[in-house]
Amino acid sequence: MTAGEAVVIENLERRGRAILSEAGITVGGDRPWDIAVADHRFYAGGLSGGSLGLGAAYVDGWWDCDALDQTMERLARARICDGPRKAHNRLLSRLRRFRSKPQGAWRGATAGIERRHGIGADFYRAVLDPATMGFSCGYWRKANSLDQAQANKFDLVCRKLGLQPGQRVLEIGAGCGGFAAHAARHHGVSVHGIVANSAQLELARERCGGLDVEVVLGDEAGPAGRENFDRAVCLGGGQHFAPSDLTRFVCAVHGALGDDGLFLLETVGSKRSGAGADPWFAEHVVGLPDMRFPSVAELGRAIEGLFVAEDWHNFGADYDPTLGAWNARLEAARDGVLAGCDERLYRTWQFLLLGSQGAFRARALDLWQVVLARKPVEGGWRLVR
Amino acid sequence: MADFYEKLVTDLFALGDVRINGDRPWDAQVHDRRFFRKALSLGTMGLGEAYVDGWWDCPALEEFGVRILNADVRHKVPITPRLVLGALPQLLPNLHYFVPGLREAAARLGFLGDAVERHYNIGNDFYQVLLDKRMTYTCGYWPEAETLDEAGEAKLEMVCCKLGLKPGHRVLDIGCGWASFARYAVEHYGVTVTGITISEEQRRLGTELAAGLPIEIRLQDYRDVTDKGAFDRAVSLGMFEHVGRRNYPAYMRMVHDALTPDGLFVLETIGENVSGTHCNPWFSKYVFNSPASVFPSTAEVSRSVEGLFAIEDWQNFSYDYAPTIEHWWANVEAERDWVLETYGERFYRLWEFCFKSCISSFRGRYSQMWQIVLAKQPVEGGFHPDYWDVEPDDGR
Numbered sequence: 167m168t169a170g171e172a173v174v175i176e177n178l179e180r181r182g183r184a185i186l187s188e189a190g191i192t193v194g195g196d197r198p199w200d201i202a203v204a205d206h207r208f209y210a211g212g213l214s215g216g217s218l219g220l221g222a223a224y225v226d227g228w229w230d231c232d233a234l235d236q237t238m239e240r241l242a243r244a245r246i247c248d249g250p251r252k253a254h255n256r257l258l259s260r261l262r263r264f265r266s267k268p269q270g271a272w273r274g275a276t277a278g279i280e281r282r283h284g285i286g287a288d289f290y291r292a293v294l295d296p297a298t299m300g301f302s303c304g305y306w307r308k309a310n311s312l313d314q315a316q317a318n319k320f321d322l323v324c325r326k327l328g329l330q331p332g333q334r335v336l337e338i339g340a341g342c343g344g345f346a347a348h349a350a351r352h353h354g355v356s357v358h359g360i361v362a363n364s365a366q367l368e369l370a371r372e373r374c375g376g377l378d379v380e381v382v383l384g385d386e387a388g389p390a391g392r393e394n395f396d397r398a399v400c401l402g403g404g405q406h407f408a409p410s411d412l413t414r415f416v417c418a419v420h421g422a423l424g425d426d427g428l429f430l431l432e433t434v435g436s437k438r439s440g441a442g443a444d445p446w447f448a449e450h451v452v453g454l455p456d457m458r459f460p461s462v463a464e465l466g467r468a469i470e471g472l473f474v475a476e477d478w479h480n481f482g483a484d485y486d487p488t489l490g491a492w493n494a495r496l497e498a499a500r501d502g503v504l505a506g507c508d509e510r511l512y513r514t515w516q517f518l519l520l521g522s523q524g525a526f527r528a529r530a531l532d533l534w535q536v537v538l539a540r541k542p543v544e545g546g547w548r549l550v551r
Numbered sequence: 552m553a554d555f556y557e558k559l560v561t562d563l564f565a566l567g568d569v570r571i572n573g574d575r576p577w578d579a580q581v582h583d584r585r586f587f588r589k590a591l592s593l594g595t596m597g598l599g600e601a602y603v604d605g606w607w608d609c610p611a612l613e614e615f616g617v618r619i620l621n622a623d624v625r626h627k628v629p630i631t632p633r634l635v636l637g638a639l640p641q642l643l644p645n646l647h648y649f650v651p652g653l654r655e656a657a658a659r660l661g662f663l664g665d666a667v668e669r670h671y672n673i674g675n676d677f678y679q680v681l682l683d684k685r686m687t688y689t690c691g692y693w694p695e696a697e698t699l700d701e702a703g704e705a706k707l708e709m710v711c712c713k714l715g716l717k718p719g720h721r722v723l724d725i726g727c728g729w730a731s732f733a734r735y736a737v738e739h740y741g742v743t744v745t746g747i748t749i750s751e752e753q754r755r756l757g758t759e760l761a762a763g764l765p766i767e768i769r770l771q772d773y774r775d776v777t778d779k780g781a782f783d784r785a786v787s788l789g790m791f792e793h794v795g796r797r798n799y800p801a802y803m804r805m806v807h808d809a810l811t812p813d814g815l816f817v818l819e820t821i822g823e824n825v826s827g828t829h830c831n832p833w834f835s836k837y838v839f840n841s842p843a844s845v846f847p848s849t850a851e852v853s854r855s856v857e858g859l860f861a862i863e864d865w866q867n868f869s870y871d872y873a874p875t876i877e878h879w880w881a882n883v884e885a886e887r888d889w890v891l892e893t894y895g896e897r898f899y900r901l902w903e904f905c906f907k908s909c910i911s912s913f914r915g916r917y918s919q920m921w922q923i924v925l926a927k928q929p930v931e932g933g934f935h936p937d938y939w940d941v942e943p944d945d946g947r
Contacts, residue, residue: 307935438857462862466849470825474916475849478865483933529861529929542916546870548694 175206182209189244191237198233199240205229221446224517225510234516235490238524245530286365288507289515290342292499293492299342299373302402302432303533304488305481307551312491315484320348323399326477326537326550327428329353333396336360336422340381343370345401350377358395360384394424405434405459412460413468420472420540427540429473434459435480435532444525447518459531473538476547482526482533489523555633556587567622569615576611577618583607592638594625595908596645596833602904603897612904613877616911648832654842655795668793668841671728671750677894678729680886681879686729686760689789689819690920691875692868699878702871707735710817712938713864713924714784716740723747723782723809725773726790730757733766745782747771773805774798782809784816791820791852795843799855807859807927814927816860821846822867822919838905852923860925863934869920872913880906 183193192200203209205228211219220241223229231237294301297313304315305322323345329335331354340346340359343366349355356378361367363383370381398419407415419429436459448457460468462478469475496504496515504512525531537547561571570578581587583606589597601607609615619625628634647653671688682688683703691702692709710732716722718741724733727746736742743765748754754770761768773794785806794802806816826848830839853862883890883902890899912918924934 437861439854461857462853462865463850463857466853467826470848470850474824474919475865476867478862478867480863480865481933483930529931529933532862543870544916546868549866549868 175209178209179206185246189240189246191240199231199236201229201231201237203229219446221450221514221517221521225513227509227513234520235493235523235527238521239528240524242525242528242530286363287369288503290365290369292503293496293515293519294342294344295491295495298344298348299369300344301341303481303485304491306484306487312488312495315488315491316344317348320345321352322550323401323430323432323535324349324353326535327397327399327430329355329397331355334358334394336395336398336419338384338398338400338419339402340370341366341401343373343379343381345399346370346379346381347374347377349399350374350379354378355397358382393422395422396424396427398423398427398429400430401432402434406457407460408457412464416468416472416538423540425541426543428476428543429538429540430535431465431538432533432535433465435465435482435534436461437530437532439463444521447522450514462534465534465536469538473540474542476537476539476543477535477549479535479551480532481535482529482531485526485531485533486523489519489526493519493523556591556637557584559629559634560587560590563624563627564619566624566627567618569618577609577614579615580608580610581606588637589641591628591634592641593645593832595831596648596836597641599833599837599901599904599908603900605896605900612907613910613914616908617915620911620915620917645832645836648836651829654835655797658842668749668839668844670839671748672752674894675729675752675756677890680890681882683878685731685735686756687731688728690868690872691878693871693874699875699882702875702878703731704735707732708739709938710786710788710819710922711736711740712936713817713922714786714815715936716742716784718742720783721745721781723776723778723785723806725776725785725787725806726793727753727757727768728788729753730761730766730768732786732788733757733768734761734764737761737764737766742784745769745778747773747776773802776805776809778809780809780811783811783814785810785814786817786819788817788819789821791818792846793839793841793844795841795845796847796851798843799847799851803855803859810927812927815863815930816925816927818852818921818923818925820852820921820923821872822852822869822921823848824917824919826850833908834905837901846918849921852921856925860927861929862923863926863930864922864924866922867919868922869913869916869918872918872920873910876906876910876913880910 186193186201190199193203194200205226208223208228211223211228224234290299290301295313295316298316298320300316300319303319304312305319306315307318309315309318327335329349333355335349335355335357337346337357337359340357340361343359346357346359350357357374357380359370359374359379359381361370361381361383367381367383374381400419423429439461441458441461466475493516496519500507500512522531526533539547557571564571564579571581572578583601583604586601586606589601589606591597593600642649647657678686678688683691683699685700685703685707687703687707690706691699692706693702694705696702696705714722716736720740720742722733722736722742722744724744724746727733727744727748730746733744733746737744744767746757746766746768748757748768748770749772751770754768757768787806791802810816823846828846828848830845835842835844849865856862880903883899887899909918913920926934
């Protein structure tokens with residue numbers, strides 16, 4: 167190392183420590199949220215690219231800490247990750263839009279986090295609770311365990327949609343079939359579920375065996391020839407869209423519903439329009455750099471002329487215990503199911519779960535459950551919480 | 552000439568299964584043939600003016616309205632040269648009500664002279680007849696209410712719960728009306744309230760009704776509120792409709808600045824299904840006469856709070872406005888003789904048409920009624936007001 171390089175590194179390190187101290191994080195400190203830096207490239211790469219850098223650096227093992235969720239919560243509260251993303255990143259994302267192909271109305275909704283990192287059956291079995299295999303935010307009101315919270319969430323969705331026996335329900339992004347099985351078993355509805363990949367297909371079919379549930383692999387066409395569904399559900403799919411695709415998606419669901427159709431859309435939301443999604447999550451986990459967590463204004467705009475919103479329910483804070491419980495299962499599985507798992511892959515999952523947990527605890531992200539009516543419910547839709 | 556208009560109106564009404572001089576309650580009873588041309592020339596404004604003039608009647612006016620709205624009649628009028636030429640004499644003098652933005656521009660340039668909202672000054676004694684005992688001039692909450700008084704109080708209670716009021720809280724009430732929320736909150740939650748209104752009539756009667764309570768009612772425009780960080784909570788029930796799109800940022804900034812860092816704000820407003828609408832011409836000519844008055848869309852409200860407030864909850868209970876207004880008008884009908892004697896027949900028919908057309912719009916779900924909870928800082932651990940622990944009756 168030349169003397170010049172040493173000066174540059176020293177400057178970067180000083181600046182990095184200053185940024186971190188704004189969030190109350192000390193390098194080499196001994197509080198759970200303090201971090202240890204193993205590789206000085208962290209200061210150059212890790213802190214300059216928002217969470218894109220932080221996540222990649224974590225996966226590479228350039229830095230570590232005892233309580234990643236607390237570190238990320240502090241960074242979210244201090245808005246550290248918002249900073250570098252501003253002007254030049256926004257420009258980059260606009261340029262990218264020119265070369266990106268539209269995702270297609272249905273693909274975006276079902277494209278889960280499995281895109282890049284081969285998250286498959288192992289991950290679902292290790293992380294999700296075996297009782298429901300729910301892969302979206304739980305509802306922790308009156309729940310004190312993960313499976314209870316997931317069951318409560320499914321029940322909440324069913325109550326909001328007022329499911330009646332015999333109704334036909336379209337589920338976009340049916341994951342491991344948790345909701346489809348719940349709705350078919352407890353409410354006597356017939357579910358047509360679209361999943362993202364063959365791992366989900368297998369798990370969902372296994373879960374829904376013997377029930378009035380049909381699970382198919384998602385494609386561009388959507389449920390072709392199948393229309394006039396009574397209800398549509400999308401749990402955690404709304405955040406996987408580039409802005410223009412969100413409208414196309416809502417439009418496609420509108421077309422698949424009958425006249426009195428209700429659509430429950432659950433999505434992670436951001437507090438500002440045009441904010442994009444967390445860059446690390448978009449780039450490395452979902453593999454859709456254009457995706458964004460929509461703001462209420464963007465969602466509101468996307469449904470205009472198609473649906474009337476009967477209700478907007480925000481329970482983003484409930485993602486904190488949900489992600490915490492998933493991570494606890496992930497850690498427990500490390501010596502079991504995931505024993506042979508690649509270290510980098512493990513750290514990716516860890517950063518995904520704990521990084522998001524910190525952001526939700528800081529309330530930097532929202533979780534919206536929106537009830538949309540094709541034709542407003544006559545006599546009114548009654549508040550369900 | 553008359554035949555042309557009459558035939559057209561008959562055909563258009565038939566789309567919603569409404570007949571001219573039919574015998575069902577929602578059929579239109581036309582007494583004066585000028586009705587047809589007026590209705591075609593001015594739409595709702597024509598129907599309303601003709602109703603006030605007594606040119607037509609309809610026993611179930613609100614049902615008539617729902618049918619016309621559901622059939623989307625206004626978009627099915629065949630725009631022919633003959634119709635346009637025939638409409639011009641009536642349309643031209645009212646053009647500023649029909650061209651979006653024209654009245655706002657005219658008001659800014661000073662052409663309209665007196666452009667403040669007069670709606671709330673039409674007569675306190677009329678509002679005392681119209682409204683419930685607390686004089687709540689906003690939507691009631693009906694799931695468990697039997698009477699208008701109960702529905703009004705249930706709504707006020709819901710607002711207090713969402714605000715999480717604690718004794719000693721200082722509350723700003725923007726557009727306080729006759730102090731109905733202020734009195735309820737003070738009586739039940741031990742808070743102090745500062746209410747602002749630009750209606751002298753409201754301030755006078757409101758102050759009288761709130762005598763002896765820790766309530767201050769100011770005759771003040773929201774733009775003139777300069778208190779910084781002086782309030783723990785803020786509430787605005789049915790006033791945002793008069794703010795106008797251009798002023799949303801200033802309005803939100805004022806509320807933001809007036810609140811303490813952990814302040815909560817409950818905003819209640821009528822809403823539209825799409826962005827960029829302008830107020831119904833009839834409504835802006837006779838009811839909400841301020842040129843700024845307009846109903847916002849979800850996107851417009853939420854965009855205006857970005858960077859200032861986190862949106863914690865967004866409840867739509869527009870279906871409750873129909874029974875609320877039905878009860879209001881039933882109150883007036885019960886005092887029909889007094890109203891006719893005091894205010895005259897035209898006044899009575901004007902408000903009859905106004906309230907019944909509003910019932911149509913809410914019953915048909917063309918207008919929404921939103922209660923939005925906004926937090927200056929997102930609530931730690933999430934927003935969970937107490938009343939959510941009361942289980943609503945099974946599903947819908």
